[in-house]
Structure formats: C-alpha cells, structure tokens
Amino acid sequence: xxxxxxxxxxxxxxxxxxxxxxxxxxxxxxxxxxxxxxxxxxxxxxxxxxxxxxxxxxxxxxxxxxxxxxxxxxxxxxxxxxxxxxxxxxxxxxxxxxxxxxxxxxxxxxxxxxxxxxxxx
Amino acid sequence: xxxxxxxxxxxxxxxxxxxxxxxxxxxxxxxxxxxxxxxxxxxxxxxxxxxxxxxxxxxxxxxxxxxxxxxxxxxxxxxxxxxxxxxxxxxxxxxxxxxxxxxxxxxx
Numbered sequence: 577x578x579x580x581x582x583x584x585x586x587x588x589x590x591x592x593x594x595x596x597x598x599x600x601x602x603x604x605x606x607x608x609x610x611x612x613x614x615x616x617x618x619x620x621x622x623x624x625x626x627x628x629x630x631x632x633x634x635x636x637x638x639x640x641x642x643x644x645x646x647x648x649x650x651x652x653x654x655x656x657x658x659x660x661x662x663x664x665x666x667x668x669x670x671x672x673x674x675x676x677x678x679x680x681x682x683x684x685x686x687x688x689x690x691x692x693x694x695x696x697x
Numbered sequence: 698x699x700x701x702x703x704x705x706x707x708x709x710x711x712x713x714x715x716x717x718x719x720x721x722x723x724x725x726x727x728x729x730x731x732x733x734x735x736x737x738x739x740x741x742x743x744x745x746x747x748x749x750x751x752x753x754x755x756x757x758x759x760x761x762x763x764x765x766x767x768x769x770x771x772x773x774x775x776x777x778x779x780x781x782x783x784x785x786x787x788x789x790x791x792x793x794x795x796x797x798x799x800x801x802x803x804x805x
Contacts, residue, residue, distance in 0.1 A: 621733075621741065621784055623795035635793050671740055681747050682788045683731050687740035 578602040578686045580672045585691030592662050592695070598655040598672030598688055605653040609675035611684065612646060612657045614668040614693075622668075625657070626675050640666075662695045669693075699724050701787055701798040709804045714775045718801045720768040720785035731786045732761055732770050734779075735800075741784065745770070772803075780805055 584596040596612070611626040625636045625646040634646050645658040655672055670693055674686040700723040710716050720730065728748045733741040743752045745761045748768060758773045772779055785798040 620799050621786075621797040623797070626793070678746075680790070681750075682729070682790070683743055683746040683752070684733070684741075684786075685743045685752065687742070690740055 580688035
C-alpha cells in the first residue's frame with residue numbers, strides 16, 4: 577500500500593534552517609506530483625508547495641516563497657523540503673502528500689503521518 | 698486569492714443523525730472542490746473529490762453537492778467513526794493554487 581514517511585522535524589531557533597525528508601513506497605513515485613502541507617497544532621491546513629512528477633515545475637505559497645525549496649529524488653523515491661529563515665510562525669506539523677491528478681481532477685489522496693517542526697529560542 | 702469558509706465551525710450530533718456542513722468560496726470555483734476528514738493526532742484523509750465523487754473505499758453515507766460558490770457535505774446515519782474534523786479544499790489549475798476551509802468539528 578501507499579506509504580509516506582516524513583523525517584527531519586525538530587526544534588530549531590528562529591532564523592535557522594531545517595531539511596524535511598519524505599520516503600515513499602507502494603507506488604511509482606516518478607509518476608506523481610508531490611506536495612507539502614502544514615498544520616499549526618489545533619489549527620487548519622495550509623498548502624505550502626508542490627513539485628511536478630519530473631521536478632521541472634515547482635510552486636510555493638506566498639508565505640514560504642523565497643524561504644522554502646521543494647525537491648525530489650526519484651532514484652530514492654524521496655521528497656524534500658529545505659526550510660530557511662524559519663520564524664515562530666513556521667511552527668507546525670508538516671505533511672508529505674501525494675498530489676494526484678486524474679483527468680481534470682486534482683486531489684491530495686495520500687498523506688504521511690506528519691513531522692513536527694518547532695521554531696523557538 | 699480565493700477564500701474558503703465553512704459553517705458551522707463545530708457541531709454536536711448523535712450516532713444515526715444526518716449532518717450537513719456548508720462550504721462557501723469567495724469566487725466561483727466551478728467543481729474544483731474536495732473534502733477531507735481528520736481525526737485527532739492523525740493525518741487528513743481524502744473523502745470526496747470534485748464536489749461529489751467518493752474516493753476509493755469511502756462509505757456511501759458520505760456525499761457532497763454544489764457548484765460555483767456554495768457546496769454542502771453530508772453524512773447520513775452518523776457512525777461512531779465519523780466524529781472528526783472535516784475540511785473543504787479548493788484547487789485551481791491556472792495558475793495552480795490551493796485553499797482549505799477552516800474546518801468543521803463534529804462532536805458527540
């Protein structure tokens with residue numbers, strides 16, 4: 577079955593950097609768009625970024641553009657999120673998500689369990 | 698940017714009840730509207746895509762309808778496993794973008 581496993585979360589100081597990883601299995605990774613979505617504890621969901629199946633297209637939410645970089649390694653079936661210039665507002669659970677396209681439809685159909693990033697001095 | 702609102706923000710219901718949640722978009726979003734379920738401490742799960750299409754394995758007691766700016770999500774005959782928070786989500790193709798509603802918590 578489809579599995580997405582995030583890692584790399586933890587405690588980081590304001591202004592610091594962190595790299596999140598997502599290891600996938602159970603599907604042909606190279607054929608799917610992938611995305612990162614975050615959730616402040618007790619709050620709602622915020623889409624952050626997606627990357628196309630080939631890696632040639634990347635889009636970011638305004639809140640993270642210029643600070644976060646999404647990338648993928650199809651040889652390792654892995655997705656990454658490099659986060660720089662972190663602020664306390666970036667404290668959240670970060671989800672790795674499969675961004676499925678079906679004809680004209682688009683949906684987040686598989687989610688990892690999430691990794692908590694805490695930005696605090 | 699398109700903004701999504703949901704009502705109510707929370708509701709209390711009993712097993713066997715029919716529950717309806719409303720999602721409203723600030724602009725016409727056509728049929729590009731999905732619904733997710735999230736239980737405490739767990740990742741969200743896709744339930745419905747493009748307004749009314751059930752994702753694989755989702756029970757038929759879940760349904761959705763609407764178009765344009767107004768959408769509804771209904772759970773018929775609420776089951777104990779259905780107590781959770783539900784989010785609507787809009788997506789755009791050109792340019793690509795995504796917006797989630799603030800969520801509706803369904804409590805016992």
